[in-house]
Amino acid sequence: MEHVELNDGRSIPQLGFGVFKVDPKQTEKIVSEALEVGYRHIDTAAIYRNEEGVGRAIAASGIPREELFITTKLWNDRHGDAPAAMAESLEKLGLDYVDLYLIHWPAPANDHYVRAWQSLIELRGQGLTRSIGVANFVVPYLQRLLDETDVVPAVNQIELHPAHQQPATVKLARENGIAIESWGPLGQAKYPLLEVPEVVAAAKAHGKTPAQAVIRWHLQNGYIVFPKTNHKERMVENFEVFDFELTEAEMASITALEREGRVGSHPSEVN
Numbered sequence: 001m002e003h004v005e006l007n008d009g010r011s012i013p014q015l016g017f018g019v020f021k022v023d024p025k026q027t028e029k030i031v032s033e034a035l036e037v038g039y040r041h042i043d044t045a046a047i048y049r050n051e052e053g054v055g056r057a058i059a060a061s062g063i064p065r066e067e068l069f070i071t072t073k074l075w076n077d078r079h080g081d082a083p084a085a086m087a088e089s090l091e092k093l094g095l096d097y098v099d100l101y102l103i104h105w106p107a108p109a110n111d112h113y114v115r116a117w118q119s120l121i122e123l124r125g126q127g128l129t130r131s132i133g134v135a136n137f138v139v140p141y142l143q144r145l146l147d148e149t150d151v152v153p154a155v156n157q158i159e160l161h162p163a164h165q166q167p168a169t170v171k172l173a174r175e176n177g178i179a180i181e182s183w184g185p186l187g188q189a190k191y192p193l194l195e196v197p198e199v200v201a202a203a204k205a206h207g208k209t210p211a212q213a214v215i216r217w218h219l220q221n222g223y224i225v226f227p228k229t230n231h232k233e234r235m236v237e238n239f240e241v242f243d244f245e246l247t248e249a250e251m252a253s254i255t256a257l258e259r260e261g262r263v264g265s266h267p268s269e270v271n
């Protein structure tokens with residue numbers, strides 16, 4: 001497993017497993033399978049309502065806590081109440097600390113995200129999370145945090161896949177040493193990314209599947225990535241991405257698929 005060094009001195013497994021839309025009733029089983037396959041980095045959130053299942057899978061696995069990297073996120077209506085929200089998440093996960101706690105969306109209409117960030121800084125100081133970061137902080141919101149607070153987020157988790165690469169946000173993050181996490185790395189299966197000729201050709205050239213080629217594109221761009229799947233064979237497929245390398249030309253052909261093709265919500269409109 002490759003790791004990415006964060007700006008706070010910690011490191012994160014570059015490939016993980018996401019559990020957005022994993023049914024809470026199925027989460028323990030699915031996360032247990034992901035841990036069996038070898039994933040050690042799990043990305044959940046309070047709003048996914050499946051933190052308990054993640055916690056049960058962790059407890060049942062017997063894997064030493066320090067070998068796991070667990071992320072959860074503060075929901076939008078808790079920006080003024082982060083210590084209590086974090087305590088609830090830790091309770092559900094059955095953990096003393098998480099590795100990464102994120103503000104899930106800036107929710108700019110509420111205008112509490114700077115205050116939420118100050119709370120996350122305190123929670124990190126208390127040892128309840130090792131690292132802190134943000135999600136969906138496009139340029140104006142990220143710039144405001146940088147201007148008004150003393151701690152630079154360790155990561156910014158944004159919608160990012162070949163049709164929607166958010167270059168301005170990636171540039172600002174990189175200039176400030178903020179690692180990029182790609183959410184929806186496979187476009188959430190909302191457009192036929194895995195049938196695009198450039199992706200199919202790159203996959204074929206290496207005897208790999210289109211999903212593996214796309215995950216490899218994220219990894220070679222330096223992004224942290226945690227595709228979601230309910231299926232064990234796809235967990236294995238998505239994990240087997242460290243035994244080949246896309247050429248510069250293949251990387252460029254996938255990068256050229258940008259078309260501002262957002263599949264999720266605009267960060268200014270989620271409040």
Ligand SMILES: NC(=O)c1ccc[n+]([C@@H]2O[C@H](COP(=O)([O-])OP(=O)(O)OC[C@H]3O[C@@H](n4cnc5c(N)ncnc54)[C@H](OP(=O)(O)O)[C@@H]3O)[C@@H](O)[C@H]2O)c1
Nearest residue numbers: 018019020135183184185186187188189211227228229230
């Ligand atoms: N911060 C945020 O606001 C935010 C928003 C969205 C997501 N996220 C995080 O990012 C993670 C990943 O994003 P995502 O779950 O939205 O979307 P995604 O990983 O891009 O796509 C998941 C979809 O791709 C399918 N899939 C997975 N592996 C496949 C493969 N090898 N071949 C073909 N299809 C495959 C899955 O189907 P099956 O399950 O049926 O296999 C599912 O329909 C989430 O789980 C969550 O942790 C964060």
